[in-house]
Amino acid sequence: MHYAELRQAREELTGPGGQFEVIEADILGNRIRTYKNAPPSVREFWLASAAFAERTYQVYQDERMTYADAHRQTTAIAAWLFDQGLRPGDRVAIAMRNYPEWMLAYWACASVGIAAVGMNAWWTPDEMDYALRDSAPKVLICDAERLDRFRQCPDLAGTIPLVGVRLAEMPADVTPWADVIAHPGALPDVTVDPDSDASIFYTSGTTGFPKGAQLTHRGCVANLVNLLYAGASNAMAMERATGEAPPADPPPPVTLLTTPLFHVTANNCGAYAATALGGTLVLMYRWDAGEALRLIEREKVTGMSGVPIMAREVINHPDFAKTDTTSLLSLSGGGAQVPPDQVLEIDARVPTARPTTGYGMTETCGVITSVGGDFFTDRPDSAGPALPNFETRLVGDDGKDVAPGEAGELWVRGSSVIRGYINRPEATAEAITDGWLHTGDVARIDEDGFIYLVDRKKDIIIRGGENVSCTEVEASVYRHAAVAECCVFGVADDRMGEEIAVAVVLKSDAALDEAALQAHCAAHLARHKVPRFVRFFTDPLPRNASGKFLRRDLRDLFAGETTEA
Structure with missing residues (x-):
């Protein structure tokens, strides 16, 4: 394989005078790698996309919107927000499905x-x-759905001004979206601090309650540059190795967004990359593999990114063979490890598309690594090399770097790392040391810098790309009066990557069955957090010397049962 060419491409692209030149700068009190030529904030990036005025920007069902339309509406939204008294540093919450209004409000x-x-x-x-x-x-x-849930938060009624999107009936206390996008005025002229918050995205942690990660403007823009670099370096390496040049003037991408826009996968990766290249975002009401195939054919989709199971469901769908998928150039998986067999299956069954993946986190505004094409099929169990603005370390339980060749917790430092967690200084201090983010993932790194994820230190389940806190689910289970003790953990699942399982010991003389416990959890948790598998024990659950449950032992006990289920 062409690893020497890949190293040469990286050196040329990121060195002095390179398109993706990397420098060090003082960022949030630490000396951090960053991109010299990156826009200072998301504002400049978004305004630059106005040059694509007449191109189609968003497609949703039968609705189509150009970049010019999008810029007119975002200008009106921003002017309306300022007329309501909002200023830089304030926050606006967006709660809706993947409607076109989501990205307009965000920009x-x-x-x-x-x-x-x-x-x-x-x-x-x-x-x-x-x-x-x-x-x-x-x-x-x-x-409408989120407004209904907000109404079930009685203590918040009247405390937050509301804007309604796609409501059948408009309540008196809700400002119609149509009024907001019709608001007159120019885009407010402000200077945006690169290290201020561009967004707050919530991520499940081991402490139960989700944490609001502070994604900075610098971090979001650096993640975009990482994505552009990944494509450029791969293309340069392959051209030098094979002599085959990529198209001189490739068509704008058409990206099918399959995951929620409140996550970095769809927002910071899918939407940002397509917008930077003047491409089109194709949105879905909800995930459905058959509908995805229909949209791929109708809209000539060039790339689809989602959790790994989505690509598997597309290529295994009954309609796959009779759908024109020749527009596809890439099928990406993120949010969870792509199974090696799926990497090779994509390459074999979709002749025009290459498999790609990126490993990352909310806490890094998106990707940490990226790999695709021949490099991915050659090392399908790898997440790829770290992107140029990251330094990496592998750290042992003693807090020291492990010996070369050994596995350790992956720590990363770079301009994409978040500022911290709002209102959680202790959690921030625990997660970030001198700019180094503790990923919670155990990894090893090979001689070419490719990273292999081997385990997770965190008590987190990744179900279909969604982080689910074991602690949060356990807290819900414990709210049932019949439960004496419980332990939640993930078990392997072909479709979702992991499913949620719980081992339960009941109080003496208490009675409870699987369905009743699942119904109890459903009353307190989002449905994707409700345990799929429940097993009741009469003896105390296995623990280690410090009294912590042995999740790995319990997972092994479940493995045979869930495989047969």
Whole structure:
């Protein structure tokens, strides 16, 4: 394989005078790698996309919107927000499905230094209540389903101005979206601090309550540059190795967004990259592999990115063979490790498309690594090399770097790392040391710098790309009066990557079955967090010497049962 060419491409592209020149700068009190030529904030990036005026920007069902339309509306939204008294540093919460209004609200906020708070559309009223109190937005923009849940947070009624999107009936206390986008005025002229918050995205942690990660403008722009670099370096390496040059003037990308826009996968990676290249975003009401195939054919989609199971469901769908997928150039997987067999299957079954993946986190505004094409098929169990603005370390339990060739917790430092977690200084201090983010993932790094994920230190389950906190689910289970002790963990699942399982010991003389416990959890948790598998034990659950549950032992006990289920 062409690893020497890949190293040469990286050196040329990131060295002095290179298109992606990397320098060191003082960022948030630390000397950090960053891109010399990156736009200073998301504002400049978004304004530059106005040059694509007449190109189609967003497609949703039968609706189509040009870049010119999008810029007119984002200008009106920003002007309306300023007329309501909002200023840089304030926050606006966005709670809706992947409607076109989501990205318009996001760009409007980012272009004037207002942080967009991405509200998980699956949250229950209790979870929504927590995040709204935590982030304290000055406006909530929501669709009908989320408005209904907001109404179930009675103590918040009247405390947050509301904007309604796609409501059948408009309540008196809700400003119609149509009024906002018709607001007169120019885009407010502000200077956006690169290290201020561009967005707050919530991520499940081991402490139970989700944490609001502060994604900075510098971090979001650096993630975009990482994505552009990944494509450029791969193309340069392959051209030098094979002599085959990529198209001189490739058509704009058409990107099918399959995951929620309140996550970095769809927003910071999918939407940012397509927007930077003047491409089209194709949105879905909800994930459906058959509908995805129909959209790929109708819109001539060039790239689809989502959690790994989505690509698997597309290529295994009954309609796959009779659908024209020749427009596809890439099928990407993120949010969870792509199974090696799927990497090779994509390459074999979609002749025009190459498999790609990026490993990353909310806490890095997107990707840490990227790999695709021949490099991915050659090392399908790898997440790829770290991107240029990251330094990497592998750290042992003693806090020291492990010996070369050994596995350790992956720490990364770079301009994409978040500022911290809002209102959680202790969690920030625990996660970030002198600019180094503790990923919680155990990894090894080979001689070419390719990273291999081997385990996770965190008590986190990644179900279909969604982070689920074991602690949060356990807290819900413990709210049932019949439960004496419980332990939640993930078990392997072909479709979702992992499913949620719980081992339960009941109180003496208490009675409870699987369905009743699942119904109890569903009343307190978003449905994707409800345990799929429940097993009751009569003896105490296995623990280690310090009294912690042995999740790995319990997972092994479940493995045979869930495989047969």
